Amino acid sequence: MTIQFRTKTFKSGNSVAIRLPKSLDIAEGTDVVVEQGPHGKIEISRVVDPAEEKRRLLAMIDALARLGPPSYGAEGRLPVDIPERPGL
Numbered sequence: 001m002t003i004q005f006r007t008k009t010f011k012s013g014n015s016v017a018i019r020l021p022k023s024l025d026i027a028e029g030t031d032v033v034v035e036q037g038p039h040g041k042i043e044i045s046r047v048v049d050p051a052e053e054k055r056r057l058l059a060m061i062d063a064l065a066r067l068g069p070p071s072y073g074a075e076g077r078l079p080v081d082i083p084e085r086p087g088l
Contacts, residue, residue, distance in 0.1 A: 005021050032044050
C-alpha cells in the first residue's frame with residue numbers, strides 16, 4: 001500500500017529542500033538515498049547499515065529462542081462425517 005503526502009519545496013542555502021511529515025518516522029540526521037527515475041519520479045530511501053540489520057536480526061532470533069517451544073500440543077481435528085449421497 002502506497003501512502004502519498006503533498007508538500008512544497010523550499011530554499012535551504014543553495015539547495016532546494018522538502019519537509020517530510022513526522023508520521024514517516026524519519027529522524028533528523030538519518031542517512032537517505034535519493035534516486036531519480038523515469039518520468040520525473042523521485043524516490044527517497046533510508047540507508048540500510050548491513051551490520052546494524054544483522055545485529056537487530058540476531059537479537060530477534062535470540063529473543064525468540066528464549067521463549068522456548070510452545071506449551072500446548074497440536075490441536076486435533078474432529079472426525080468429519082460425510083453423509084452418503086446417492087446418485088452423485
